Amino acid sequence: MHLRLVSGVVASILLSAGAPFVLGDGALRLWTEALLILTMAQMWNLLAGYAGLVSFGHQVFVAAGAYALFLAAEALNVSPYWVLPLAPLAAAFLAALVALPLFRLRDAYFSIGIWVFSEIVATLVTKSSLTGATAGLPLKTSSLMDLDWFEPTLFWIASVLALAATAGLLLLMRSEFGLGIMSVRDNDVAAMSVGVDVQRNRLIVFVISAAGCGAAGAVNFLSNLYLSPASAFDVSWVVNMMFIVVIGGIGTLEGPIIGTLLFFALREIVTGQLGLSGGWYLVALGSVAVGTMLWSPRGLWPALSARWGLRFMSVERKAPRLALQDKPNND
Amino acid sequence: MVEVLNVSSLSKSFGAIKVADDLSFQLELGECLGVIGPNGAGKSTLLNLIVGLIRPDSGRIILDGSDITGLRPHLRARRGIGRAFQIPQPFPHLTVYENVLAAATFAGGMHEDAAAEAAIEVLQLTALFAKAELLAGGLPLIDRKRLEFAKALASQPRLILLDEIAAGLTEPEVARLTEVIGGVKAGYAMIWIEHIPHALRAVADRILVLDFGRKVLEGAPGEVMDSPAVRRIYMGFAADDVA
Numbered sequence: 001m002h003l004r005l006v007s008g009v010v011a012s013i014l015l016s017a018g019a020p021f022v023l024g025d026g027a028l029r030l031w032t033e034a035l036l037i038l039t040m041a042q043m044w045n046l047l048a049g050y051a052g053l054v055s056f057g058h059q060v061f062v063a064a065g066a067y068a069l070f071l072a073a074e075a076l077n078v079s080p081y082w083v084l085p086l087a088p089l090a091a092a093f094l095a096a097l098v099a100l101p102l103f104r105l106r107d108a109y110f111s112i113g114i115w116v117f118s119e120i121v122a123t124l125v126t127k128s129s130l131t132g133a134t135a136g137l138p139l140k141t142s143s144l145m146d147l148d149w150f151e152p153t154l155f156w157i158a159s160v161l162a163l164a165a166t167a168g169l170l171l172l173m174r175s176e177f178g179l180g181i182m183s184v185r186d187n188d189v190a191a192m193s194v195g196v197d198v199q200r201n202r203l204i205v206f207v208i209s210a211a212g213c214g215a216a217g218a219v220n221f222l223s224n225l226y227l228s229p230a231s232a233f234d235v236s237w238v239v240n241m242m243f244i245v246v247i248g249g250i251g252t253l254e255g256p257i258i259g260t261l262l263f264f265a266l267r268e269i270v271t272g273q274l275g276l277s278g279g280w281y282l283v284a285l286g287s288v289a290v291g292t293m294l295w296s297p298r299g300l301w302p303a304l305s306a307r308w309g310l311r312f313m314s315v316e317r318k319a320p321r322l323a324l325q326d327k328p329n330n331d
Numbered sequence: 332m333v334e335v336l337n338v339s340s341l342s343k344s345f346g347a348i349k350v351a352d353d354l355s356f357q358l359e360l361g362e363c364l365g366v367i368g369p370n371g372a373g374k375s376t377l378l379n380l381i382v383g384l385i386r387p388d389s390g391r392i393i394l395d396g397s398d399i400t401g402l403r404p405h406l407r408a409r410r411g412i413g414r415a416f417q418i419p420q421p422f423p424h425l426t427v428y429e430n431v432l433a434a435a436t437f438a439g440g441m442h443e444d445a446a447a448e449a450a451i452e453v454l455q456l457t458a459l460f461a462k463a464e465l466l467a468g469g470l471p472l473i474d475r476k477r478l479e480f481a482k483a484l485a486s487q488p489r490l491i492l493l494d495e496i497a498a499g500l501t502e503p504e505v506a507r508l509t510e511v512i513g514g515v516k517a518g519y520a521m522i523w524i525e526h527i528p529h530a531l532r533a534v535a536d537r538i539l540v541l542d543f544g545r546k547v548l549e550g551a552p553g554e555v556m557d558s559p560a561v562r563r564i565y566m567g568f569a570a571d572d573v574a
């Protein structure tokens with residue numbers, strides 16, 4: 001198991017190290033975007049698929065990371081790369097702050113509650129001159145970065161984030177903490193009845209999920225060199241995360257990868273190859289979503305893995321083999 | 332004699348309905364208290380009060396000498412309370428093995444190999460071993476009931492609370508379950524809510540009769556089951572009809 005994980009990680013690192021030397025500029029930018037969206041999708045998946053909390057407001061953490069990066073780079077007058085670690089911290093801090101009131105809300109009320117929270121933060125940011133109001137913020141210290149290596153560097157950072165999100169989730173879910181968090185998702189009353197600290201587990205997962213989105217959001221806007229509240233708090237961030245996770249397979253680690261590939265393949269085919277407008281792209285997304293839900297309500301990956309017996313990143317714990325064979329079954 | 336549970340003057344109302352009315356009783360290690368009473372008498376509510384899912388209006392709950400009345404449910408579970416719900420509460424997307432492993436890990440405080448071994452031992456005891464790798468959500472009712480018992484046992488409890496785990500079982504299954512409960516009983520203090528008189532007679536040391544949240548009677552199984560009060564309240568017909 002660990003050998004496979006390590007070889008998977010090593011192969012991914014080698015692939016992404018070499019990619020910028022092979023891919024063209026356009027392709028590199030596309031892959032960077034895809035890896036960042038994959039990171040966000042995995043973070044949304046962690047919360048919804050493994051902890052049972054469906055968020056409609058994750059764009060607030062994307063924005064928190066981006067604003068932290070832009071404001072800190074300007075205030076400290078350093079290269080944006082140096083203050084990148086502040087982005088996940090800012091998003092995590094915001095999540096920890098709002099968790100207490102939000103967790104008092106159940107199910108759909110939580111989903112709506114976090115969306116309302118995001119809208120409130122967006123309004124404050126749009127009104128405040130500190131954050132550039134509606135005009136947004138330019139990346140003041142962009143000249144401190146080596147622009148020759150700008151695109152490859154962003155690609156590498158995006159690769160690290162996507163890899164860390166996926167491998168990190170795999171390790172997390174295979175750990176004792178993962179067992180606890182999945183029990184909370186399945187039945188919180190039963191979870192507390194077997195000794196799981198439900199609130200603490202939810203808080204940790206919520207903060208991690210926010211931090212990952214903050215990091216990916218910051219890198220995304222770093223690549224634009226410009227940040228506007230309309231795009232940072234755009235609800236399509238969370239809509240895309242949801243589409244990718246739900247279509248690919250919620251509560252699986254492979255699902256969001258498949259979902260991301262499909263999401264970008266569709267976009268390239270519809271708006272690129274076919275030369276249709278963005279409206280048709282949305283129609284295509286919707287049709288694929290409906291089709292998938294009819295064929296396999298739990299998403300593509302569970303259906304595919306069941307059909308071909310594929311398991312790459314299973315988090316299921318096996319009862320010790322020897323014991324299973326040696327001990328008699330007294331049923 | 333080791334006292335495990337001491338419940339004193341426990342009361343709880345839902346609006347105008349009293350579901351626990353000044354309840355007091357004690358329980359020792361190795362002792363099984365059978366609880367009977369008509370539907371809605373407050374039996375499951377009593378367990379909810381003991382595990383902390385419901386806060387009492389007044390009264391105290393002492394476990395192993397320390398007051399747990401204000402403690403949150405997961406901490407009570409870790410202190411040694413294992414509960415089998417009347418309506419089974421499995422973790423549906425986890426396997427049977429993982430369900431039991433979670434109880435051994437979080438309530439039982441065991442890790443790695445020790446937790447795995449404890450889980451397997453309990454699965455064998457509860458005849459769920461062959462289904463260890465199936466998803467709990469797909470189990471038939473009988474196996475869900477077994478899984479409730481298995482999770483309670485895997486919690487490494489001092490106090491084990493069983494809520495109608497024999498309901499819906501066939502006669503031979505009830506006999507087997509009764510045998511298993513009788514077999515492990517010495518290691519725990521136990522409260523067993525059940526409507527099957529002969530099962531309780533076989534295992535329980537005392538029986539407590541509840542009605543409208545009130546203790547109507549408490550005593551030896553034979554004595555309680557045969558009392559006119561139980562026949563009237565519990566069986567739903569007047570003692571005179573029997574005589």
Ligand SMILES: Nc1ncnc2c1ncn2[C@@H]1O[C@H](COP(=O)(O)OP(=O)(O)O)[C@@H](O)[C@H]1O
Pocket residue numbers: 345348350368369370371372373374375376377
């Ligand atoms: N959370 C609750 N809120 C309001 N009423 C409740 C709640 N739980 C139980 N009750 C009521 O309390 C009474 C006792 O229920 P319960 O303890 O489940 O009875 P029993 O297990 O003896 O059949 C019933 O009238 C039930 O409707």
Ligand SMILES: [Mg+2]
Pocket residue numbers: 374375376417
């Ligand atoms: Mg009941």
